[in-house]
Amino acid sequence: MLAIVAAVLFFISFLINAADITTNDVFSSGNVMLLGLLALALHVAGIGSGWSARRR
Template identity: 75%
Template sequence: MLAIASAVLFFIAFLINAADLSTNSTFSSTNVMLLGLALLALHVAGIGSGWAVRGRRR
């Protein structure tokens, strides 16, 4: 789920950069891209990946 959210943020950052939109410093393409990278790092770390198998039950 976090990987999908990061892909959406990367696409928004690409649109801001490609269209050369003037936004405030909070929503600049670099900041949106960094948010996407943070979500991607959380996904790779295993946070928000869904169900986890904790061990064998008998």
């Protein structure tokens, strides 16, 4: 799930950069890209992979 969030954030970052949209400092292209990298890192670490059933 976090990989999809990362892809959406990367796409938003690309649109902000490609369309040369002026935003405030919080939603700049670089900050949105860093949020996407954070979501991707959490996905690779296994945080957002879903529930795992523990069996005995």
